[in-house]
Amino acid sequence: MRVAMIGTGYVGLVSGACFADFGHHVTCIDKNEDKIALLRSGGVPIYEPGLDLLVERNVREGRLDFATDLSDAVREADVVFIAVGTPSRRGDGHADLTYVYAAAEEIARAMDGFTVVVNKSTVPVGTGDEVEAVIAKARPDGDFAVVSNPEFLREGAAIDDFKRPDRVVVGTEDERAIARMRELYRPLYLNETPIVFTSRRTSELIKYAANAFLAMKITFINEMADLCEQVGANVQEVARGIGLDNRIGAKFLHAGPGYGGSCFPKDTLALVRTAQEAGAPVRLIETVVDINDKRKQAMAGKVIAAAGGSVDGKTVAVLGLTFKPNTDDMRDAPSLDIIPALQKAGARVRAFDPAGIEEAEKLLKDVDFVTGPYLCAEGADLLVIVTEWNEFRALDFGRLKAALKQPLIVDLRNIYDPGETAARGFTYVSVGRP
Structure with missing residues (x-):
């Protein structure tokens, strides 16, 4: 054809x-x-x-x-x-x-x-x-x-x-x-x-309904992560425990800094507007949109709290800029909210991403973009993992510890084991885990 x-x-x-x-x-x-x-x-x-x-x-x-x-x-x-x-x-x-x-x-x-x-x-x-x-x-x-x-x-x-x-x-x-x-x-x-x-209209709605449901799963597990932090539970184990239920499924139950990208943010918002005009508001999705927007800002607060309550005058090393790994897409990436919020709080930001720097340079100001994770960490007061690229999953902790001013990692994607990082002498803060 x-x-x-x-x-x-x-x-x-x-x-x-x-x-x-x-x-x-x-x-x-x-x-x-x-x-x-x-x-x-x-x-x-x-x-x-x-x-x-x-x-x-x-x-x-x-x-x-x-x-x-x-x-x-x-x-x-x-x-x-x-x-x-x-x-x-x-x-x-x-x-x-x-x-x-x-x-x-x-x-x-x-x-x-x-x-x-x-x-x-x-x-x-x-x-x-x-x-x-x-x-x-x-x-x-x-x-x-x-x-x-x-x-x-x-x-x-x-x-x-x-x-x-x-x-x-x-x-x-x-x-x-x-x-x-x-x-x-x-x-x-x-x-x-x-x-x-x-039918054509049903097909059009299937797309929006699918993306809204997945966005809702992400937002749900993020809220469970917040609850886990308050009651001493582990969100990864919660996710596994509920994800083994075939009615729920394990996909999209990974706590983090909120969803971004080319689809979920605009599609959930478009569905909300369509439903409002049709006189059948989707209040669950309206709440999802609101929670996700606020979560990205909250992640900056999490970094500041980990740094002792202030990042004024400190250098923050950020690993990962794109909204997810294996893409250069920066659309609605959490980094676009987290980095400006840290800068507003007085931080100097140095960042590395395996594929997204060219796009990030168009969207982020006053950021020192570098060419590797250890160069990013050199002389920084703390390291923040924002995107879970494979390149960040097996970092050399000895080299990292030598590069940082102090061994402090804030992992917004939960890619490391808290016990292992503690054994290596790091103060390690993750999402929804003790």
């Missing part, structure tokens, strides 16, 4: 490269000429393990190419994906659908013959109806179907998630579109992947 993928951001580029690896011919389109030039030269504009090799292989095999104009690709396409950004709209928290509607208008002008137009972007319930109206207005004679096909990719594990998904959700009641989407995803039938066909 011939596929046009509009948008070469995280979702568009990963999805396009994976569809090409299935054997389809894919053209990824983006108006950013620099990004397309980089992709054509063999580069990749985002950090995702294995993506560079996947792109390179499929370009070499002639299944994947790139363009700044969508006309030719859409005209020849069996399926056209809209995979553009839907950021939170300033002022009200709704998803900004400007790019989605603009893409729909351009698709309408270029499509030729029956075309399946797929919303891959995360969009509020009813957006498919609006996209359909936009296309129909621009091309009254157009032969097309608008489909919802939300993505469920974890940054850092996106390729595996695409090729071995828990499920694929397709929202359409058009029989021709169903047949075409079945053919597109036919390689997954070999893995017996459940493909859920449902």
Whole structure:
């Protein structure tokens, strides 16, 4: 099949490269000429393990190419994906659908013959109806179907998630579109992947409901961590004890500084706004959003308390800046709240991240960015672990102790054993553990 993928951001580029690896011919389109030039030269504009090799292989095999104009690709396409950004709209928290509607208008002008137009972007319930109206207005004679096909990719594990998904959700009641989407995803039938066909509006809500539920699990275990600290319990053991219950499950029960990234913050907020407008407020998710926002600030207070109640004039070494490991994504990362709060309290901040420094430099001011964890710790008054990169899981404690002014670690991701760190002579503060 011939596929046009509009948008070469995280979702568009990963999805396009994976569809090409299935054997389809894919053209990824983006108006950013620099990004397309980089992709054509063999580069990749985002950090995702294995993506560079996947792109390179499929370009070499002639299944994947790139363009700044969508006309030719859409005209020849069996399926056209809209995979553009839907950021939170300033002022009200709704998803900004400007790019989605603009893409729909351009698709309408270029499509030729029956075309399946797929919303891959995360969009509020009813957006498919609006996209359909936009296309129909621009091309009254157009032969097309608008489909919802939300993505469920974890940054850092996106390729595996695409090729071995828990499920694929397709929202359409058009029989021709169903047949075409079945053919597109036919390689997954070999893995017996459940493909859920449902209505378009239901599909749109499935995406928001899934992300809201996962955000709720994170927030729940974070609140349990706070309770554990007050009553002398261990949140990791609590998480294991409840996670072994198949009705609950162990995933997303890791206490920390709060969720961030490209999905959970904006999607929970968009769901709240959609529900309020529909007259069916989701008060549980409203509370989740509020708790998570406050938690990031509270983590700065935890660091200050560990430092004896003040970081004024002290150097704080921060390991990890991205919202999670194996990505360079800084969107709504906890570090963006924690570091400014420490600076406001008088701290000097030195930081290291294996992949996120280039993006962090655009968002954080007056931070000394360095090239390794031990250089980060050199002469610092304390060390704070904000992101659980593998590179930080087996640090040389002797070298670390020699580098720091005092052996103090605040671990916001609980990657070390408190007994082990104490035996090495460190004062060690973690989340939700005695």
